[in-house]
Amino acid sequence: MSDIADRVKKIVVEHLGVEEEKVTESASFIDDLGADSLDTVELVMAFEEEFGIEIPDDAAETIQTFGDAVKYIKEAQ
Amino acid sequence: MRRVVITGLGLVTPLACGVEESWKRLLDGESGADRIKSFDPSRVATTYACEVPRGDGSDGTFNPDDWMEPKEQRKVDTFIMYGMAAAIQAVRDSGWMPETDEDRERTGVMIGSGIGGLNTIAETAVLIKEKGPRRVSPFFIPSALINLVSGQVSIKYGFKGPNHAVVTACSTGAHAIGDAARLIQWGDAEVMVAGGCEASISEIGIAGFNACKALSTKRADDPKTASRPYDADRDGFVMGEGAGIVVLEEYEHAKARGAKIYAEVLGYGLSGDAYHITAPAEDGDGGFRAMKAALARAGLEPSDIDYINAHGTSTMADTIELAAVERLLGDAADTATMSSTKSSIGHLLGAAGSVEAIFCVLALRDQVAPPTINLDNPAVTPRLDLAPNAKRERKIDVALSNSFGFGGTNASLVIGKVKP
Numbered sequence: 001m002s003d004i005a006d007r008v009k010k011i012v013v014e015h016l017g018v019e020e021e022k023v024t025e026s027a028s029f030i031d032d033l034g035a036d037s038l039d040t041v042e043l044v045m046a047f048e049e050e051f052g053i054e055i056p057d058d059a060a061e062t063i064q065t066f067g068d069a070v071k072y073i074k075e076a077q
Numbered sequence: 078m079r080r081v082v083i084t085g086l087g088l089v090t091p092l093a094c095g096v097e098e099s100w101k102r103l104l105d106g107e108s109g110a111d112r113i114k115s116f117d118p119s120r121v122a123t124t125y126a127c128e129v130p131r132g133d134g135s136d137g138t139f140n141p142d143d144w145m146e147p148k149e150q151r152k153v154d155t156f157i158m159y160g161m162a163a164a165i166q167a168v169r170d171s172g173w174m175p176e177t178d179e180d181r182e183r184t185g186v187m188i189g190s191g192i193g194g195l196n197t198i199a200e201t202a203v204l205i206k207e208k209g210p211r212r213v214s215p216f217f218i219p220s221a222l223i224n225l226v227s228g229q230v231s232i233k234y235g236f237k238g239p240n241h242a243v244v245t246a247c248s249t250g251a252h253a254i255g256d257a258a259r260l261i262q263w264g265d266a267e268v269m270v271a272g273g274c275e276a277s278i279s280e281i282g283i284a285g286f287n288a289c290k291a292l293s294t295k296r297a298d299d300p301k302t303a304s305r306p307y308d309a310d311r312d313g314f315v316m317g318e319g320a321g322i323v324v325l326e327e328y329e330h331a332k333a334r335g336a337k338i339y340a341e342v343l344g345y346g347l348s349g350d351a352y353h354i355t356a357p358a359e360d361g362d363g364g365f366r367a368m369k370a371a372l373a374r375a376g377l378e379p380s381d382i383d384y385i386n387a388h389g390t391s392t393m394a395d396t397i398e399l400a401a402v403e404r405l406l407g408d409a410a411d412t413a414t415m416s417s418t419k420s421s422i423g424h425l426l427g428a429a430g431s432v433e434a435i436f437c438v439l440a441l442r443d444q445v446a447p448p449t450i451n452l453d454n455p456a457v458t459p460r461l462d463l464a465p466n467a468k469r470e471r472k473i474d475v476a477l478s479n480s481f482g483f484g485g486t487n488a489s490l491v492i493g494k495v496k497p
Contacts, residue, residue: 017148038152041215049212 004051004069004077010047012066015039025067047073081258082495085171085324086435087163087272091317091422092126093137094162096170100439102137102421103447104468108301110315110421110431113278121283125294127317128278129159131440143440146193148186152216153229154194155194155318159428160226160274163320165189168234171324172336173268175235183267185238185258186227187257188274188322189249191427191482216283224334229378230270244427246482247388249273250321250484251430251490256347257325272431274320283316287299289355292316293391304424306389306417307399307453314390317423321432328495339471340438343377343475343491345368350485357394361401364388364479367487368405371477375491380409382491383473384446385461388432389417390424398479403460413471420450430480430488437476437492445470 005030010024015034029035029043046067047053053076055063062068088095091109093103102347105421109127118124132138141150144162154159155407162206164417175181201217219225224242231240241259243253250273257271293313296303304315331338348370350363357363385402389395396416418436425432440446445468452465463467475493 015148038215038219045214046214054211069446 004073005045008066008069012043015043015046019047023066025065027066030064030066041068044054051077055076079262079264080328081261081325081342082328082331082333083323083339083438084173084326085167086339086438087166087170087322088432088435089129089139089159089163089319090425090432091129091319092153092446094129094139096166096435100436103418103436104445105447106450106468107314107421108169108304108450109275109317110300110303111301115278116280118283121280122287122294124297125284126278126283133411134281144427145226145407152219153225154197155222155276156193156274157226157229159276159318159320160188160190160322161229163272163274163322165320167270167324171326173324173326181235182330185237185240185266185268186230186236186256186262186270187239187241187253188226188230188242188272189245189253189427190226190274191244191246191249191430192225192275192277192282192336193276194224195277195282199281217311219393221490222231226274234439236270239269243273245486245488246484246485247424247426247429247486248480248482248486249427249430249432250266250432251346251478251480251488252438253491254323254325254342254431254434255347255488258345261325261327266425268321268323268326271325272320272322273427273434275426275428276318277426278316281416284387288314294366301389302451304420305390306387306391306395306420306449307459308452309454310454311395311456314336314392314419315423317425319425319432319496320428321435323384323431323435338495340441340492341495343493344371344375345491346374346375348487348489352485355483356399357397357485359397361397363485363487364398364481365405367400367489368477368479371489371491372404375493377475377491379406382406382409382413382477383471384437384440385413385415386437386476387415387417388479389449393411398481399457399459399461402444414446414464414471416449417466418447420452430478432479433480433494434490436479440473440476441492443472446473
């Protein structure tokens with residue numbers, strides 16, 4: 001697994017209080033990992049902070065799964 | 078009128094997290110004051126306060142993990158955490174766990190705070206200045222709003238009745254209990270979880286009260302002696318923090334389910350000073366009228382009062398309240414006991430009234446008045462017994478609790494033993 005994926009997973013585990021095994025490629029933050037809409041806003045902010053990028057609101061809305069997040073951040077960097 | 082009784086208690090105080098441990102230490106005359114640990118106080122005039130003891134949860138320490146999931150803790154200011162901890166204790170103590178929709182809809186929450194998420198607001202303001210508004214957490218607002226304690230408690234337990242919050246500075250806790258009792262009397266609910274919580278021991282909180290010249294500043298070398306109500310050498314209040322929450326219940330409802338009934342809310346009185354934003358009226362008229370109204374509601378005479386838990390903050394206002402109480406009681410002042418438990422726990426602001434109402438409940442239960450510690454040299458000669466430096470074992474059938482707040486807002490509660 002790439003370094004980016006590891007760092008994203010660490011943030012998700014910390015913020016949502018879920019076990020690492022549950023954070024799979026297709027795991028949806030809301031449907032599978034127990035996040036609500038405020039949690040997802042906070043997650044995106046944490047990604048921005050960690051990777052020094054800016055994720056616009058319309059792009060943030062497309063980040064629904066762990067895989068989406070890793071893909072977006074790789075392309076943004 | 079429907080009767081309202083108290084069936085559950087919860088406390089987070091500077092003496093301990095937990096009702097019995099706080100009460101034991103209070104009766105033993107302990108002080109919760111010490112040098113401030115939660116931030117570096119070297120820039121503010123007052124370097125000491127009564128902070129809730131933190132730890133692993135043993136020996137009366139407060140461990141946030143015992144009360145909220147770690148991921149939930151990040152979403153709330155400390156005042157909400159204290160409120161949740163005390164509310165959970167009170168609900169457990171009451172044994173009330175509604176199982177039907179109807180029972181859930183007849184159970185409400187009214188928990189207030191004097192200032193709410195002050196430190197969260199301060200930290201977020203600094204964050205905006207340093208990093209810009211995009212870095213503001215989506216949990217900032219729900220973490221700081223005062224009514225979110227009531228919201229969080231209702232969500233945790235599914236209590237779908239009236240959901241309300243009180244904000245009347247240092248009268249908050251007493252107003253919350255009194256107003257919630259009235260909702261039960263009027264039939265809006267059968268059960269109410271009520272009280273106040275506060276967590277304002279932060280640089281901005283201390284600096285703000287220092288600017289009002291309200292806090293003690295002269296006892297950095299011996300903080301445990303700084304809160305000294307009625308004493309000639311008092312020089313301001315010592316800030317406390319924590320929460321006091323009760324479960325209030327309609328009397329027949331409590332009896333029908335075989336609940337443990339601690340006491341009855343017999344009377345509640347409110348008044349305004351219409352005088353000054355931070356100082357009480359010099360003749361104590363506002364407090365006097367609140368007490369008188371509470372007694373009238375209770376249908377009692379001044380001579381029926383055995384114990385008074387005073388507002389007594391360790392400021393110049395102590396003697397104003399003392400004079401008002403003695404005026405109310407007349408000759409009965411010679412036989413009643415009044416103490417200020419703020420001498421031990423400091424001033425818990427929005428939580429003070431409800432914490433002190435709980436101390437009244439325990440005083441009724443155990444027939445003992447807690448002491449006013451550090452009262453070595455009274456500023457005036459009182460008619461009332463102020464229980465200086467030692468608890469007073471005595472008959473207590475009726476207790477009165479006073480709370481007075483900035484803005485000239487006064488509340489008095491009369492709490493008594495339940496008569497069948």
